[in-house]
Amino acid sequence: MTREYLKKATLTAKSDASEVHETVKTILADIEAGGDDKAMEYARKFDKYEGNVLLTAEDIAAASALVPEKLKRDIEFAHANVKRFAEAQKATVSDVEVEIVPGMIAGQKAIPVDAAGCYVPGGRYSHIASAIMTVTTAKVAGCRHIAACSPPRPGVGVAPAIVYAAHICGADKIIAMGGVQGVAAMTFGLFGLPKANILVGPGNQFVAEAKRILFGRVGIDMIAGPTDSLVLADKNADPLIVATDLVSQAEHGYNSPVWLVTDDRALAEKVMEMVPDLIADLPEVNSQNAAAAWRDYAEVIVCSDREEMAACSDDYAPEHLTVQAEDLDWWLDRLTCYGSLFLGEETTVSYGDKATGTNHVLPTSGAASYTGGLSVHKYMKIVTWQRATREGSKAVAEATARISRLEGMEGHARAADVRLAKYFPGVNFDLTADG
Secondary structure (H helix, E strand, C coil): CCEEEEECCCCCHHHHCCCCHHHHHHHHHHHHHHHHHHHHHHHHHHCCCCCCCECCHHHHHHHHHCCCHHHHHHHHHHHHHHHHHHHHHHCCCCCEEEEEECCEEEEEEEEECCEEEEECCCCCCCCHHHHHHHHHHHHHHCCCEEEEEECCECCCECCHHHHHHHHHHCCCEEEECCHHHHHHHHHHCHHHCCCCCEEECCCCHHHHHHHHHHECCEEECCCCCCCCEEEEECCCCCHHHHHHHHHHHHCCCCCCCEEEEECCHHHHHHHHHHHHHHHHCCCHHHHHHHHHHHHHCCEEEEECCHHHHHHHHHHHCCCEEEEECCCHHHHHHHCCCCCEEEECCCCCHHHHHHCCCCCCCCCCCCHHHCCCCCCHHHHEEEEEEEEECHHHHHHHHHHHHHHHHHHCCHHHHHHHHHHHHHHCCCCCCCCCCCC
């Protein structure tokens, strides 16, 4: 089995990793020490916005009035789909109670975190769908308080469609603040907000670094890099659709990798021929992003057969994985490393990004090899409990005492000893670690 690169990337996502750590660390420390005033200082510097930080009901109504009715219906459609899928996900987690040994009962409970902070990008593009994906799942999970934070534009504020989406999806507060200062506001509980227990949502390199630094004192969905996508295509795939799907994801940004893996050289060459024209036909900013991503990060790989294609895909562990090949069930059973899978020409990453119902906040930069994307489960704590009768604790106490002594943890052993002595007076137990 072989892999032949018809196009090899000159850069990787790690090649462009900027030295932002110290900058972000300084901003976070300044805001934690200086509170609301320092956050506002950074907001004026970076957001260049002087309006309300916490949107009022009147602000939300005014923004919503600017959203065309057709777009409102589309947002509501996408929200309903995401909500339906999140509810189905939540139903897969249930409270459990099991009798481990007679009289010893253990269980689990699924408890939502109290406060969620949802970051919604609004710089290069207004990520309406990110508001839907993050706020809806937090709401379905049962979070008591949900804050949505998005960068405002000078003289305009947060994009009206983002405001409308966050509002109808269940955000309790909408914050007009972007970047590190927005993340800090949710984490530190500024402007009267509760401190977030978890931060979710995509963002630029500064937002990602802020989440990385804060992880531990607050939960996060994942540390995300540039979005990436891989298409698996065989000889039956439509080269125009394959090329269009690759370009559609490359427009995310100059450093967004896209990969084509195929066992058909003719298809690969045709796609490579078509991509530049499709990129050139995009609006200027989109075209510039896609052109740079295709030039520096894209790869086209020809494999010997479908097993090698699948192995190649698993090695890349893409955020988005599309299969345009025969025998979709085989691919579904075989593939193991991806953030979200799109089977067949009839669906596309764009559907999942906007309105299918599956979440578009997904692991990037190979992280799909060990984790999945944002789901209702990310907001849930799976906790355990136990209780026992005195008789039910007997065998457990004996084993605990002996194991503890073998480990050298005498205090642990005595916590078992004292119960045995109380519950079973006069009974002689062998609680030594000796054989």
